[in-house]
Amino acid sequence: MPKKPKNPNLHDELNFARFGVISMHSRVDQRVPSWRTEFTVNDRTFRIEAITPQGRPHGIDTDTLVALETLFVANGCPGDNWIHTTAYEVRELMGLANNGENYHRLRQSIRRLYFTSVIVGRKSTIAGAHKTAWDNVGVRFFEGLRYRDNEDDGELSTLDSEATLSIRLGEQLADSLRAGISQVLDGHLLHQLEQPPARALYRTLQAHRRQDDGTLLKELHVPLREWRHATGLTTDRSDLVRRALEAAHDELLANQYLEGAVIEGRGKNAVARYTFADVNAPDPALVVLLRQAGVTVARATVLAARHGDRVEEALRFVEFRKGVAGGAVRNPGGLVADFLENPAKYELPAEFTQVEERRQASRAQSEQWKLRAEQEAQAQAQAYAERLESASTSQQWEAQRATLQLMLKKHLNAQQWSQLEDLAQRGEISALELSRTLVGAAAGASLPEEIDRLKRRLNPLLPLE
Structure with missing residues (x-):
C-alpha cells in the first residue's frame, strides 16, 4: 500500500x-x-x-x-x-x-x-x-x-x-x-x-x-x-x-x-x-489553460495549485514536442501532467533549453526593473510618511482615510467608522500608525487579529486584551 x-x-x-x-x-x-x-x-x-x-x-x-x-x-x-x-x-x-x-x-x-x-x-x-x-x-x-x-x-x-x-x-x-x-x-x-x-x-x-x-x-x-x-x-x-x-x-x-x-x-x-476565502486557490486562468491542453478538471486544479510557476513552461514543452513530431502528440494532457509531476524524467533538448534560457533572462531583467521601481516607490512612501508625522492629526487622518477605508470597509459598521474618525481627529488613535499596522498585518496574514483589536478599542463593552 x-x-x-x-x-x-x-x-x-x-x-x-x-x-x-x-x-x-x-x-x-x-x-x-x-x-x-x-x-x-x-x-x-x-x-x-x-x-x-x-x-x-x-x-x-x-x-x-x-x-x-x-x-x-x-x-x-x-x-x-x-x-x-x-x-x-x-x-x-x-x-x-x-x-x-x-x-x-x-x-x-x-x-x-x-x-x-x-x-x-x-x-x-x-x-x-x-x-x-x-x-x-x-x-x-x-x-x-x-x-x-x-x-x-x-x-x-x-x-x-x-x-x-x-x-x-x-x-x-x-x-x-x-x-x-x-x-x-x-x-x-x-x-x-x-x-x-x-x-x-x-x-x-x-x-x-x-x-x-x-x-x-x-x-x-x-x-x-x-x-x-x-x-x-x-x-x-x-x-x-x-x-x-x-x-x-x-x-x-x-x-x-x-x-x-x-x-x-x-x-x-x-x-x-x-x-x-480561497487564500491558496489555484489561478483559474492556469486551470483553463490545462483544461484546454486536455487535462481533467480535478487534475488541472491540483497541478495549477502545486506547479503554478511551471504550467506555462509545460505547455510550451508540449508545443515544442508537437513541432518535432510534425504537429501530433498522442496524449497532450497526459504529457503536460507528467512533465509537471515528474520533471526528472525529461531531458530537455538544447533547442528548447536555449529558448527557455533566453525567456528566463528576459524575465529576470524585468524582475530587476520591477524591484528597482518598487524600491524607489518605497523610498518615496517613506519620505512622505516622515513628512506626515509632523502634520496635525486632522491632516494625518485625511491623508490615510482612503487606505483605511479600503482595508476596513468590510469590517466596520457606520457607527464604528464614525467613532474611529473622531478618535483619529482628536489624536487618541494615530491614523498613520494604524495604517502602517494594518498594511503590515495584511502582509503577514494577521489582519483579522488587528481588526479585532481595533474593534475592541472602539467598543467599550468588549474587554481589551
Missing part, C-alpha cells in the same frame, strides 16, 4: 458529493429505513430516493467515503473497482485516533454505506413538449465488502486493524473517479476541522461551488429550504437547521475556508450566503 503522506490532498467524486445522501448531522434517527428528497442548488436539480436499512449515512461517513475514494485513486483506479487496504490505513487517512472506539465507528460507517441504495433523478425539459422529464439511475457507494472484526457483544464489534479490508466501489462511483469527475479536498483543512458536520459541509460546499469548466465560485447563495436537503439535514424546523449550519460555519470561518457565512431572511425566504 502507498504510504499516507502528511495531510494529503483527498479525492472525492463530484456527483456523489452533490447528492446530499450523507447527512451532515452527527446523529440521525436510525429507524427511518427509506426517504425521498428533491432540491436545486446552483441551477442543478436532483431527486433522491434512498433505502437505508442501517440508518441514513451521517457523521464520519463522509470521512470514510473520501478516504476510500482517495485510496482507490492512489492505487491507480483498479479495473475491478476493488480496494484492498486495512482498517488501520483508512483510519489514519481519516485523521482519527488509534483506539477501539474508532474501529467500532469505522465498522458501523462502512456497513451503513454498504447497505445504502440510491436512485438519483436529474431533471430535464423535453424540447417542444413543454414537459418535465427525469433521468433516473440507481447507484451504490459499495458493491462488495470483505472484513474481519473482533467479536464483542455484537453492537461493540470492532474492525481488526491489521487484517485485510477489501471494498468494491459502486460501478458509477468508480467509473466517475476513473474519468476524473472528482474534486480535490484539502487534507490539511479536513484534519484541522474537529467536528464531522464541519467536514461534511466543507465537502458539500466545494462540490456545489465548482463550475463545469473547473473554476470555483467566489460566492454561493442558496435558499435555506433547498440547502437543508443538499446538506442532508433531516429536520424541517428552521431554528434547528440554522443551529446545525451555524456551528459548522463557525469552524469553517475560524479555519479561514470561509470569509463570510450568513443566513438572511425568515421562513421560506431565508437564504444561506457564503463567501469563500
Whole structure:
C-alpha cells in the first residue's frame, strides 16, 4: 500500500458529493429505513430516493467515503473497482485516533454505506413538449465488502486493524473517479476541522461551488429550504437547521475556508450566503489553460495549485514536442501532467533549453526593473510618511482615510467608522500608525487579529486584551 503522506490532498467524486445522501448531522434517527428528497442548488436539480436499512449515512461517513475514494485513486483506479487496504490505513487517512472506539465507528460507517441504495433523478425539459422529464439511475457507494472484526457483544464489534479490508466501489462511483469527475479536498483543512458536520459541509460546499469548466465560485447563495436537503439535514424546523449550519460555519470561518457565512431572511425566504476565502486557490486562468491542453478538471486544479510557476513552461514543452513530431502528440494532457509531476524524467533538448534560457533572462531583467521601481516607490512612501508625522492629526487622518477605508470597509459598521474618525481627529488613535499596522498585518496574514483589536478599542463593552 502507498504510504499516507502528511495531510494529503483527498479525492472525492463530484456527483456523489452533490447528492446530499450523507447527512451532515452527527446523529440521525436510525429507524427511518427509506426517504425521498428533491432540491436545486446552483441551477442543478436532483431527486433522491434512498433505502437505508442501517440508518441514513451521517457523521464520519463522509470521512470514510473520501478516504476510500482517495485510496482507490492512489492505487491507480483498479479495473475491478476493488480496494484492498486495512482498517488501520483508512483510519489514519481519516485523521482519527488509534483506539477501539474508532474501529467500532469505522465498522458501523462502512456497513451503513454498504447497505445504502440510491436512485438519483436529474431533471430535464423535453424540447417542444413543454414537459418535465427525469433521468433516473440507481447507484451504490459499495458493491462488495470483505472484513474481519473482533467479536464483542455484537453492537461493540470492532474492525481488526491489521487484517485485510477489501471494498468494491459502486460501478458509477468508480467509473466517475476513473474519468476524473472528482474534486480535490484539502487534507490539511479536513484534519484541522474537529467536528464531522464541519467536514461534511466543507465537502458539500466545494462540490456545489465548482463550475463545469473547473473554476470555483467566489460566492454561493442558496435558499435555506433547498440547502437543508443538499446538506442532508433531516429536520424541517428552521431554528434547528440554522443551529446545525451555524456551528459548522463557525469552524469553517475560524479555519479561514470561509470569509463570510450568513443566513438572511425568515421562513421560506431565508437564504444561506457564503463567501469563500480561497487564500491558496489555484489561478483559474492556469486551470483553463490545462483544461484546454486536455487535462481533467480535478487534475488541472491540483497541478495549477502545486506547479503554478511551471504550467506555462509545460505547455510550451508540449508545443515544442508537437513541432518535432510534425504537429501530433498522442496524449497532450497526459504529457503536460507528467512533465509537471515528474520533471526528472525529461531531458530537455538544447533547442528548447536555449529558448527557455533566453525567456528566463528576459524575465529576470524585468524582475530587476520591477524591484528597482518598487524600491524607489518605497523610498518615496517613506519620505512622505516622515513628512506626515509632523502634520496635525486632522491632516494625518485625511491623508490615510482612503487606505483605511479600503482595508476596513468590510469590517466596520457606520457607527464604528464614525467613532474611529473622531478618535483619529482628536489624536487618541494615530491614523498613520494604524495604517502602517494594518498594511503590515495584511502582509503577514494577521489582519483579522488587528481588526479585532481595533474593534475592541472602539467598543467599550468588549474587554481589551
